[in-house]
Amino acid sequence: MLNPDNDAHETDLTKATTLVLVATINTVKWYHSNSPQLNLSKRREEKKKLQRKMRMMLLAFGLILSMSIAECARNSDVAGILASCNPTGYLNGNSHNCNREHGSDCCKSGERYPQYKCSPPVTGNTHAILTLNGFEKGEDGGGPSECDGDYHNDNDLVVALSTGWYAGGSRCHDFILITNQDNGRTARARVVDECDSVSGCDEDHDFQPPCPNNIVDASLGVWKALGVENYDDVGEMSITWSET
Template sequence: MASTSVLLVSLSLILINIITLPLLSTAISSCNGACKTLNDCAGQLICINGKCNDDPDIGSNECGGGGGSSSPPPTMNNCQPTGTLVCQGQSYPKYTCSPPVTSSTKASLTLNDFSEGGDGGGPSYCDGKYHANGERVVALSTGWFDNKSRCLKMIRIRASNGKSVTAKVVDECDSHAGCDAEHAGQPPCRNDIVDGSAAVWNALGLNQDLGVVPVTWSMA
């Protein structure tokens, strides 16, 4: 009887370890693991479409290029964060740099309301004015904005559906500050953002409900 009891106790301990160990290991997800927030991913991984993947902004390569690809992600000219900003309990990286501008620069197109009382907070940085939703205007991440050097210049944006549009740069999508009244309470932008008006989205034939879509851009 004694040996049977010992055997049962040993089996119970093994079962408990089998059940509890996976729960501990998934507290922080690794490559392609499920996630909801940036804090769910281990190391330098970020949450993209519900899965932990390499962060293209810092060139991490823990997943071999993200999504199982054998090719490493672009290093983005070694652009590294300059710190973090905590906003409503969430930590956001701060950047003063952006990927190098080419004839086909990869970017994320976001939607912004440049009118008074809109998402942008105050008037546009370049001309001190508000802009109607019918105007084709954009804000660029801090590195691309380049200390106002691209103010009021035209850029060409191309969507994956083959459509393209020109738009005027009127503002900065601040990548190193945010979460205050000046930025309408919004966190810092990522460093690869082209923040476009509704007119830009409409001209590209894009669904504004998506909020963010991949595009490429260049100087017009």
């Protein structure tokens, strides 16, 4: 979504940059056009003036550039790009029936699925995609949870994190605070499983593809706590999460 304030700020920076560049070009052109007509003493004096103006213009340009970089850093879209990580490989799909509950995808033969060992850096306000997962036996979550080897009631506030955020189980049983970006509602959920971003398309993963690297795979209880009732229609939504 476009932000009018950001657009206005970018327009102001563009105008300021243009003015500095035009002033610099005009100053240099004036010096080269008029210096041959000046005596040596006057030429030296004008040259010093030109050097002072150039220094001031360079300082102004540096300030504008710094402001532009700072604005980009505040922009969540740019921050997301800078924080992204690249696939470490690709997994060849293998067609098989899987549990399509909650809109889960099944692996397909001939498809290649990206694998990630990393996730975007965790901050005080980490952006992620919330998906719906069944943590009870026989549901689309596959086997029992990695952290405790157990299944969990769908009304429990529990989540699975992408491999990078799961961090080899270092966040097992930790609580995270999830914020619904649409309505501001929050839910405090416990990490019990990994949303595997490396492996998939096998029985252990219910023949589903590897998880993307920015997923918080949540129970039905979490979705309800976030004020989402039509969860099957929504499928996924943007959230932020932080450690508590």
